[in-house]
Amino acid sequence: MGCGVQLADSNSFGPNFNYNGGGWYAVDRSPTYIAIYFWERGSTSVPSQVEYPVDKVDTSTWGTPAAYFPNTNCDFPSHFGPMNFIINLAFCGDWAGSVYSSSGCPSNCVDFVNKNPSAFSNAYFNFNALNIYQ
Incomplete structure (x- = not known):
């Protein structure tokens, strides 16, 4: 079972995404939440850690995620294993x-x-x- 998410940014998929030259997606998965981020190509809000990859990232500086799933009524470790x-x-x-x-x-x-x-x-x-x- 899961939850669907529809990003508010119409440039996050399809022809608009292609026309704008793509963008960046990032997923931050922790034991207490899953956060999904999206930035359009050319956006001035893309964190430098994303645009110019580094060895470690600090997602707390990335602003509000496009989707956020807190671990409120779900035992994450029993539902989420290694990712593919x-x-x-x-x-x-x-x-x-x-x-x-x-x-x-x-x-x-x-x-x-x-x-x-x-x-x-x-x-x-x-x-x-x-x-x-x-």
């Missing part, structure tokens, strides 16, 4: 799959992707960094 990072590059995932039919594109998302590989010859994904701190 999965980078899902599905063309027809939850978001794209749900808006495809109203996009004016032909067929359905999965059929279009499977039958038109040349349409994606210029598609790319760019990760500047993936930093993990303990």
